[in-house]
Amino acid sequence: MNLLKWARTKSPWIIHFNTGGCNGCDIELVAALTPRFDLERFGILLKGSPRHADMLVVTGPITLQVKNRLVRIYDQMPEPKNVVAVGTCATSGAPFQECYNVQGGIDTVLPVDVYVAGCPPKPEAIIDAIVKLIQKKDGEGDEEGK
């Protein structure tokens, strides 16, 4: 069975969804694809359709408008799927706490595997989070990896 585990950890395909953040995290995520950081070294590809993706990378606090669309995207993704919440907005909706149209972090709606702190987190932090999630899926994740 370790061939399957090896395959699953070596080619995590991600899909990105911005739930109303300030798109600082989005441009850092896209910057992670470019030559200097290059996510493809780990086999990570940014896919367009939820059917093709394993990991849902979410940035931004959930606005009420986008909530059910986010859940629908999550449902469309095939099983073994994970959620990565990138940025303090996604973790807790921090800077937009008092805004009436914001519902807060991603975990109020979806089961989140990895939180990436930072506003916005640097591309290295995002890559480190995805690699930690891969190790966690491997089972040999070190102690502090949740």
Add this chain to the structure above:
Amino acid sequence: MEITSLLNILIFPGIIFLLALAFFYEWVDRKTFARFQNRYGPLHTGIHGVLQPIADFFKLLAKEDITPSASDKLTFLLAPIFYFALPLATMFLVPISSQTSLIAFEGDLIFVIFAFTMMIITVFLAGWSSVNRFSTIGSMRAILQMIGYEIPMVLVMASPAMAAKSLSISRIVEWQSLHLWLVLLQPIGFAILLVCLLAELQVVPFDAPEAETEIVAGWKTEFSGRKLALFQLGRDLKLVLASALITSLYLGGAHSLLLIPPIIIFLAKTALTVVLLSFLRAAFARFRIDQVVSGIWKYLLPLATLQVILIQFGFGR
């Protein structure tokens, strides 16, 4: 069916070898495409990421396989199988380990052309059966594009046959080993075949049917899990088939050269063609579907007919 030819079919120049070649060439393609964009490409799976396509394939095999309720179940199931089987079957017609392919008969070139058209029909059925707006538009674009490049491709595949006066790829390869390579005799044909095969592979200048930024993933939007794995493998096999075809028809195919076995020559040439295709993929922006069709009809078609006329006057022989 003697044991040897069964072994040939199953193992050496047959299925196992072709699948390995498909995975290897996808790695070559992704690596060169990344290097042209000044980045690394797959690096951490196997040495320099060689096993990355295999990892992708097995991961997709293990994923949940969703069939949309509104889709036409049977076609949705069969399309990936056809998309994978067609290029694999056509590869047996191309000479790999010796000057004659596993199955060589007069007219196998016509079968190859027929197989190329069937592949696009499967693409159309795949897109049409997954009832999703993006797939519908993607499949319509695939058919439109096929109408565009089909005729120049047939003309340009026929011109080597005219030069070698035979419709079998193996005999064309033999003919080339006696005369000059056809790329020197018919350079226009070589260029047009390259462009048409780019369109056949639905690669960047011609990837309107699965344009990621316009229609999500085009006709592949609804496929996931095993079906997507078969589509991925089918795409790689088509890449191998396209480069093998260019090598056999225009670059002299597999022939032994002062005690280097033909298989090595064949691999070298096809690898170079894959690098060339990958370079073209990195150098262009995507054309709109109407630009593709009008461009091909306005420029490639007259050139292809010119090529055929030239052969009649004895230039291409």
Add this chain to the structure above:
Amino acid sequence: MAYGSTIKIPFGPQHPALKEPTNFLFEVDGEVVVDVKPRLGYNHRGVEKAFEYRTYVQNIYLAERICGICSDAHTTNYTQAIEELLDLDVPMRAKYIRVIIAELERIHSHALWVGMAAHEIGFDTLFMYIWRDRETVLDLFEMISGNRIHYAMNTIGGVRRDISEVMVTEIMKGLDFLEKRLEYYTEVVKTDKTISRRTSYIGVLKPEDAVDLCAVGPTLRASGIANDVRMDDPYAVYDEIPFTIVTHESCDVLGRVIVRCEEMLESGKIIRYALKNMPEGEIRVKAPTAVPQGEVVSRVEAPRGELIHYVKSNGTGKPHRYKVRSPTLANIPALCKMLLGGYVADIPIVLAGIDPCFSCMDRMVFVDVRTNEKKIWTMQQLRGKEIRN
């Protein structure tokens, strides 16, 4: 597709072409767009209400997070407005630093956009190259302010960090490399066949439509109208810095790409001039917390166009009302005018043409448009008109 009827294509809220959640519902007849209904609001967080519940100092951090790409434009605008209320005179050195940071952000934002536009039309190599070179600007930001995106440079009464001599030489070196690369990319954009095939005569916006629909920024300047807040309504030290407004007459997406590329080169010159003539002196002035009663309209030329902030204070520690109108909001009517009659394949590149930043903008939905006659056109009438001519 059913015979004769059009099919509706949802574009977003999650779509690879759009980095932010917005939803455009296009009615398509074959490949031709006949109707566009943007349904925004996915990004609407109710920021203006939150402004009224925070003190003036806390609001700086909120203003910065309205938009990640033009965060400095928002904070410059905000701090200027409050300084005008308090009528503080900000030291000249702080104003020069504000101009330098604003122009560096313009280079970073335009480079980001040209890369995204190349990605929209499938030219990933240019996207990768231009984003690789954009990293130099982000390194400069990290050197000056410690963060790549939200630099938090501005505060009420001046600037929080100084630009030392070492940094000046560093910035100059970065600019030399950048200018060489940007000249090359401008050359590529102007000469490359495939780019011009996909962007010339696409998403055309005639000059009188641009003025009628109150378009702003590069979208307006690409239709040949030269107005730029830095020149017309100079703030900080833009009146002392010689620079030219970049315009282009082609009124299409290619024009917008070229205008943004040349604006990047122009910003480079502005930064060099500002670095050379930056006077010595302190960079901050102590600002009282209580703000007297009053109202101020402050305008800034953000990378995407004219950004307006309006503040009304009632003498307490919190603003009575704070209004933000971002440039993308002003460009949406022009965008809908451009999209009608185009191809489905052109939607992402035309949409990207105005460099939409939905996180700043997200307050608006737009359906109708008025063509030159005085009547108000409904969508059906417009559809008839667009198809015929």
Add this chain to the structure above:
Amino acid sequence: MKKENEIVESLKGFLKENLIKVTIQRERRIFAHIKSDALRDSISYLVRKLDVKHLSTITAIDLDGEIELIYHLTYKGSTTISIRITLSKKDLKASTITDLIPGAVLYEREVHDLFGIEFEGHPDLSRLMLPEEWPEDVYPMRKEYGIEQLREMVSKKQS
């Protein structure tokens, strides 16, 4: 300051008694308070005579008892002329200016959505940027709603 005085004079000449108060706050900033029913003809005067075609935005402010609308127009991109009208909370009606300045169609929609002001003649005043499940006739930017009130109103509507 010459340009600003010219504009103020021409405004005074045209509006006469409709113009309640006009001030030149600083260079390139003019604030004019006019009667609410004189809105349309002052805007059409500005658009035709002074060629002020660019409307930057419309700001609405909730002063307890009445709502103030400020139309920020720019003259040749440089001088901002802010036309202010006040509507009492009892009848929140204002006439639309989309036929004079087509770009205004957006800003009127926002003010309608967040403050509940009806613009007669507006082509399509449907819901703007508030989510579908936002309760009807709750206008979030009004002073009478606190953020907590808004929160549980929405959660009540959703459940």
